[in-house]
Amino acid sequence: GAVVSQHPSRVICKSGTSVKIECRSLDFQATTMFWYRQFPKQSLMLMATSNEGSKATYEQGVEKDKFLINHASLTLSTLTVTSAHPEDSSFYICSARGTSEVQQFFGPGTRLTVL
Amino acid sequence: QKEVEQDPGPLSVPEGAIVSLNCTYSNSAFQYFMWYRQYSRKGPELLMYTYSSGNKEDGRFTAQVDKSSKYISLFIRDSQPSDSATYLCAMKLGITSYDKVIFGPGTSLSVIP
Numbered sequence: 001g002a003v004v005s006q007h008p009s010r011v012i013c014k015s016g017t018s019v020k021i022e023c024r025s026l027d028f029q030a031t032t033m034f035w036y037r038q039f040p041k042q043s044l045m046l047m048a049t050s051n052e053g054s055k056a057t058y059e060q061g062v063e064k065d066k067f068l069i070n071h072a073s074l075t076l077s078t079l080t081v082t083s084a085h086p087e088d089s090s091f092y093i094c095s096a097r098g099t100s101e102v103q104q105f106f107g108p109g110t111r112l113t114v115l
Numbered sequence: 116q117k118e119v120e121q122d123p124g125p126l127s128v129p130e131g132a133i134v135s136l137n138c139t140y141s142n143s144a145f146q147y148f149m150w151y152r153q154y155s156r157k158g159p160e161l162l163m164y165t166y167s168s169g170n171k172e173d174g175r176f177t178a179q180v181d182k183s184s185k186y187i188s189l190f191i192r193d194s195q196p197s198d199s200a201t202y203l204c205a206m207k208l209g210i211t212s213y214d215k216v217i218f219g220p221g222t223s224l225s226v227i228p
Contacts, residue, residue, distance in 0.1 A: 006158070034216075041123070043203065043220040044159070093158045103149070104216060106158035 002028045004096050006107035013084055014115055021079045021110045023094030029074040030096035034104065035067070038091045050077055084114040118142055121204055121219035130228050134191040138204035138219045141185065145206040145217075148180050150189045153201045153221065162202075163189065194226045 003026040013019050023033060032051050036044040048064075050056035050071035058064045066088075068080040077096075081088055091111050095104040121138045128134055136150075147166055151159035163178040165171045171178045177190040187206075191198055204219040 004158075041223075043218045046215060049215070091156070095158075103161055103164055105161065106151075109156070109158045111156065 002026075002096070002098070002105040004030075004094065004105045004107040006094055006110050008110060009108060010111045012113045012115065015085050016083055019081045019084055019112060021081075021092055021094075021112075023077045023079070023096065023107050025075045025096040025105070028096075028098045030077070031074065031099045032097045033071055033077040034095045034097075035069060035077075035079050036093045036095065038093060038109075044093065081112065084112070086114045088112065089114045118217050119204060119206060119219040121222055123220055123222060125223040125225060127225045127227060128194055130194060130196060130226055132194050132226075134194050134198070134224060134226075136189040136191075136202050136204075136222050136224070138187050139185055140187075140206060142208075143182070143185060144208050146209060147207045148178070148187050149205040149216070150178055151203040151205060153203060155200075159203055196226045196228050199225045
């Protein structure tokens, strides 16, 4: 299957700082990318959907000013957690889908810990 | 009622057993059904993908969809310790970019050697 990478895999930061997470599709063009958040022993919660070159569509309850998403190219999307707080600590996973694809391919996830 | 329900487990079976994982859903309009495997601290990996009702087999894995009952299953034959993971069912209405994938909460499986 297609490969999606995420960087960094793990980040620890102080409260109030901003953290950027990158998601790349390595061997296909991702017209749509998704960002999920997952708490321990819980399912994936969709945060936002982004199409290349367009503004992201955020799910209800997700603060767009706090979770900035950029999908500037067909192979790269970034999620920036601004002014992170301890409650933002979570596992963030991106996923990507090519044109006319049904399947989504997931990245390995980024573990964010905010102290 | 949640859109997709799944027994969270944990489910523990001996090596070699047949495992049955199940999900029920409420929206009869779902057409695409998927099973993902997620190892601890990793992203989900697509295992099986089926469209509409019926069975699909891939090696030791068989996915079954019963749209009349709104019930999907994943069977794992000759289970191995390496199958120990969380299994997420997922489904969607269509294939456009507006169709979101709805995930179940996942079932944690342990295969004991």
